[in-house]
Amino acid sequence: MANVNKVYRSNWLQCADLNGSSRILRICEVWEEMVGNDSEPKKKRPRIVVRFEEFVDYPMIFNTTNARNAAKIFQSDDTDKWIGKQLIVYVDNNISYGGKTVDGLRVKAVPTRATQPAELSDEAPF
Numbered sequence: 001m002a003n004v005n006k007v008y009r010s011n012w013l014q015c016a017d018l019n020g021s022s023r024i025l026r027i028c029e030v031w032e033e034m035v036g037n038d039s040e041p042k043k044k045r046p047r048i049v050v051r052f053e054e055f056v057d058y059p060m061i062f063n064t065t066n067a068r069n070a071a072k073i074f075q076s077d078d079t080d081k082w083i084g085k086q087l088i089v090y091v092d093n094n095i096s097y098g099g100k101t102v103d104g105l106r107v108k109a110v111p112t113r114a115t116q117p118a119e120l121s122d123e124a125p126f
Contacts, residue, residue: 013052013060015091015103022090024110025052030079035061048079052089060089066107073109086110 029051036044048062050070062070071077074085087107095104 011058013055013058013089013105015105017055017058018089018091018105020091022088023054024086025054025089026086027051027082027084028053028056029059030082033061050082060105062107063104066105069107073107 027050031049032046033049034044035047035049048067048070049059050062051059060066070082070087073087074082076082088110089105089107091103092106093101093103095102095106097104
């Protein structure tokens with residue numbers, strides 16, 4: 001049986017690559033690229049493109065929301081400083097695009113130990 005996502009494989013990271021789960025991914029390369037339809041070159045726009053160690057063959061195009069979230073998470077809009085850092089990449093099922101609600105990839109911070117809930121214990125803390 002044919003799989004639509006394999007037959008029409010994109011060159012970019014896509015929702016199907018995450019198999020419905022969130023993933024912690026490490027950035028290994030970031031660059032700017034003109035992205036859009038080759039048949040309409042005037043509509044191409046510069047985008048931040050991020051390659052992750054875990055998906056080397058399929059970089060992710062960062063839209064404005066993801067680029068700004070990453071800059072906020074890493075406290076730097078200099079993408080060279082993002083190399084080696086981790087993000088959680090997840091599927092958001094409520095993205096507005098072209099007047100429709102679609103699935104798309106989003107990024108968020110990896111929780112630090114300080115923000116993770118403490119493990120529960122039956123023992124008294126004293």
